Amino acid sequence: PAEGVRNAVAALRPSGALSLLAAGLGGAVLARALAGHFTEARQALTDPAGRWGEGDPVPRRFTAEQLSELVSGAGLEVGAxxxxRVFADLVPGVLVDTEPGAVDALLKLEAAAAELPAFHSVATQLHVLGEKRP
Known part of the structure; x- marks a missing residue:
C-alpha cells in the first residue's frame, strides 16, 4: 500500500490533494461478529492485513491511524x-426500504457520525484527505 500511495503523491501537483478511500478494519470485525462469525471476526482483528480468512475478498483493511500514517509517510499533510458507511451496512435493508423517511434519516446520521473520531473505528470504509506540502 505504501508504494501505491507514494506513486499517487508523485503524480500530484505542488499544491495537490489526495483523496484516499480504504476498507476499515473495525467495521469488518463488527460486521462479522454481528453476523455470528466470531472466529472470522477474531481472525480479522489479529491478522496483519485485517483479513477474516481465505475467502475474504478484501486484500487489506486499515484503522484510521494506519491510513493516516500511510498518507503522512508519503509526504502529505493529513487533512480530514x-x-x-458507519451504520448503513449494519441496518437491515427491509427497515430502510419500508420505513417512511428512513433513508433520509440514515443519510443524516451517517453525515453526522462521519467526522467524529469515535465512529471511525466501526466504519466499513475510511476516507482520508492529504495535501501536498509546499
Missing part, C-alpha cells in the same frame, strides 16, 4: 478523516 471520515468514517464511511
Amino acid at each position: 478523516v471520515h468514517g464511511v
